Amino acid sequence: MPSSSFGIILNSVKVASSALECLLRARGLRVTEPRLAVLSFLAGTDRHPTAEEVESALNAAGPVLSRASVYNVLHALVDVGLVTGLSVKDGPVRYDAHLGPHHHLVCRGCGRVEDVEWKDFAVAERGVLPDGRAVRTLFLTLDGLCTGCAASEEGRGEPAPPLPSRRPGGAQRFSTGT
Secondary structure (H helix, E strand, O other): OOOOOOOOOHHHOOOOHHHHHHHHHHOOOOOOHHHHHHHHHHHOOOOOOEHHHHHHHHOOOOOOOOHHHHHHHHHHHHHOOOOEEEOOOOOOOEEEOOOOOEEEEEEOOOOOEEEEEOOOOHHHHHOEOOOOOEOOOOOOEEEEOOHHHHHHHOOOOOOOOOOOOOOOOOOOOOOOOO
């Protein structure tokens, strides 16, 4: 299934908040400080935070946004496709601004949600299941152990420290077209 998107590298959003402003406007949203703050935070992390974690991070230096404001912004960003909401087991929704093709691994040891490199699946490429149902989007959530917990389980060490707060490299892409 071909993608008609163009990308903006998210790792530079702290430097280029004008790119985020353009994304908000392109999706029909007014540019506001709360929207910029939430989108910038999500674009700069690979932790898949909950709304409460977004609120805590943004308010770390002092109260800035209420929980209701954070939820309202997150819902608006999800509604226009700038962020995805990921339901993981019975826990709260986690948010992800990495909209390029990827899957998730949910660690049953520590609960961490990690991005997993996209692998082509024949059904997604064809866009149609054998019985005729049309595939528009493919989401795959893997249940397993992160490398830190797997090593700990095998007696090779302790669980890994928390992931860095910024995405490494510069290859993470953000879909801006539909």
